[in-house]
Amino acid sequence: MGTEAVAVGAVILFATATSVPLGRYMARVFSGRRTWLDPVLVPIERLVLRLTGVRADEQQNWKQYSVSLLASNVVLWLATFAIVSLQKMLPLDPDGIGNMEPTLAFNTISSFVTNTNLQHYSGETGLSYFSQMFEATFLQFVTAATGIAACVALLRALTRDRETHIGNFYVDVTRASVRVLLPLALVVGTLLMWQGSPMTFRGAARAITVEGRPQTIARGVVAPLVAIKQLGTNGGGYFGSNSTHPYENPSPLSDLVETWSILAIPMGMIWTLGDMVRRQRLAVMLFAVMVAMYIPMVTVAVAQEAGGNPGIARLGVDQASGSMEGKEVRFGAPLSALWAVSTTVTSNGSVNAMHDSLTPLGGLMPMVGMWINGIFGGVGVGFINMFIFIIVAVFVAGMMIGRTPELLGKKIESREIKLASLALLWHPLAILVGTAIACHVWTATAHPGVALGWLHNPGPHGFSEMLYEFSSAAANNGSGFEGLGDNTAFWNISTGLVMLLSRYIPIIAPLALAGSLAAKPGMPETAGSLRLDSATYGFTLWAVVAILGLLMFMPVAVLGPIAEYLTLR
């Protein structure tokens, strides 16, 4: 446990240290300054923009920006829906995978287009190689870039003075995918291949084992997908078992690379903010507030998982290495707990251990991460969620000290607060109402265990399975308590709708907010202004997130994980 705790700390420090230059690089890319990768990447960027029919200097207001974003997403949705629905007729299907059933295809495509990557199918039996490449991996690039673009537009708006333009969607999305995600994915993909992640078009390997049994080993175009699934906070795995699978995550070293890839861009976005709005102290304060939420969650999860399952302790076996159900030996309990928290605070959703088998409080931490859904913040969108909390905290602080609330010299007025409230309240609404409907359907059905067969586990844990699924869909996360029998019409359609609404409401509302902020005149900050980079405001923000973001979920937390913890103790 001692050295393993050191490893956990080392990963966090390493990710933090490397996020600073990465964040600065991203700021240079998005403000059109020169970078050392330009000679290779700028020609690709120009080519994409030219073929798309966009001039690099074209400017859009928030409405035009949103329309471009939505129109491109509609086309992406239709094109990839067609691919998975017709994959049997398409090339590159060495394992003979059939077409995807319509409600499952609706769920899968909504899931990938919204950057959620909730998977109600299993990769090795549900997608052909063609679909893995041209649906899954492709969308993992473009939708992550869409999130980054929306965030960048927001940051740009904060620096504009009496202007309606906030940039161009296609320029931003192309820069994010070609100049940020692509080079990182090539490096990470190479490291993963080196460690043992396959990249082959040859189909499954057929072995006769040492003891003479046949064993079919699914392989495929794995490494490229895993690289971008981690970097783009997508999380959708090549195989059903995601990064617990030795082909997706072959070694402790690949685990380090992948955990870093989860955290790097979300952490880096904070420094991008500092650079773009020219307030490094503000970035430091925001980073500190996020770390002050992240570290306690990691600590609880690591302690719980390393402490083991009391139910197994009672059986007298040697549980010195912690709770190992659903975990892999090469990672161990602490690194699995670190991943579980990191993947949910950032809206990534990949797993290197089965979350359904986490200890009760160890499994509560991923839910807390998804409920807040703004620590470091997914690729782009996560920070947008934190931005909403920032607006609300400014409002609360302004009310408390009796001054007009303002953000970076811009007045926060009724319209901004309304838009922020809309984005803020949608999240708990989707999770709590969704879970309530699922519970109602379950209790209103006679013999639900046989008739519905959703829940794999009895008691409070069964409730947690439903709660987790809606939390994951609403947070655009994609991890799951996978015991839930979720490939049914009810879950495919309900979570599909939640994913779509939970993606576009929290993007469009803040873009509208950004447009309204950009149009306002900037006022010089005076001694009377609320200082956003002060420790006082930092503490206020932390408290607003904890109180507004978490308190609404207290009752369900008690009904699920906390009740289970108390019964198992």
Place this chain on the structure above:
Amino acid sequence: MVKEIKRGMAFTVVTMVLFGGAYHVALWALGRVAFPDQTEGSLIRRPDGTIIGSTLIAQAFTGPGYFHPRPSAVGYNAASTGGSNDGPSNPEFLKAVEERRDATMALERVRANQVPSEMVTASGSGVDPDIPPDAADLQAARVASARGIPVARVRQLIEAHTEPPAWGFFGRARVNVLELNLALDRAFTAPAPAAVKYSGR
């Protein structure tokens, strides 16, 4: 609006070629040159070319002359991997763990507190290729007696096949079960095939 849809379509086609196609081809070409073995799945073959398995993927071992991997919720099916998804408080899960504990105690002739939890819990992937060193030590006496060889020789082999954590602190010490068993077969005669029962999975 028509213009926007057209741009969306053009963007989709262009980026699909770039990220669905070219990106994969680039990594595939690099992998073939730099990591030909890993990119094909780290397969191990017999002299006649047939595949024994992958060093990264657990396979079932049930004979007494071999080290056994961790329990698998999917029967070591490498074409449909996964964990049990059993919750920590699920009574059926705790009963299954208890049964595995009893079976291990009987097979290895040890007390409960000598059974490492890894050997009574299912892995996340169902094909975890590794066991911790203490789970290998647990099986050493049984393997040695089934093969009629000194325990010390088996322990030497375990030690030679123990992979330490990266840089001494990252990840856990582990023993690859398939590689250890293949090393056993190379160093000592393989147990008679009659001792191996085909279970059908």
